[in-house]
Amino acid sequence: MATLNTYLNFNGNTEQAFDFYKAVFGGEFLVLQRYGEVEGAEGMSEEEKNKIMHVSLPIANTVLMGTDMPASMPKVLFGTNISLSIGAESEEEAKLIFDGLAVGGKITMPLEKTFWGAFFGMVTDQFGLHWMVNYDYPD
Structure with missing residues (x-):
């Protein structure tokens, strides 16, 4: 695959x-x-x-x-068109990752239990990259 x-x-x-x-x-x-x-x-x-x-x-x-990017290439422009989604194996792991990424960054959605059965949050890190941290609760 x-x-x-x-x-x-x-x-x-x-x-x-x-x-x-x-x-x-x-x-x-x-x-x-x-x-x-x-x-x-x-x-x-x-x-x-x-x-x-x-x-x-x-x-x-x-x-x-x-x-x-080398000087011969155009400068990189950061936008809101991409998020990196991390699937954690536990609430604890999700919290560790989320808190780590939040250092020097901005929390856009706090890490919390959601109506769709997950522990989820969004953060923009200190480099301007958007992250979604997710832990799906077992059924």
């Missing part, structure tokens, strides 16, 4: 963002590659060579991936 992973583009703070996500979700990076480590980086500034070309962090049954 095909897999679906989320790929995030940043304007120079990918490493900071992924260190934050690693602290929230745990685990280790599968890949962390800088522009300066690849062929063709000779014309880049030292600052750009140090930026992240590709990083990947396994979370649950998927992989969160990201990059710093």
Whole structure:
């Protein structure tokens, strides 16, 4: 079966963002590659060579991936057209993840029991990404 992973583009703070996500979700990076480590980086500034070309962090049954957009590409514009949904295995795990993502961010819907039988909340993290944290109660 095909897999679906989320790929995030940043304007120079990918490493900071992924260190934050690693602290929230745990685990280790599968890949962390800088522009300066690849062929063709000779014309880049030292600052750009140090930026992240590709990083990947396994979370649950998927992989969160990201990059710093190089100066030659248009700047990334963040909007409200995407949310990352995390399915927790317990209320406790949902609370830990939600509280972690809320550090420096903004809670848009508090984590609470819902009428549809879930423990659910929404938060925008300090990097402007929208997260939905959900735990479905057993029937």
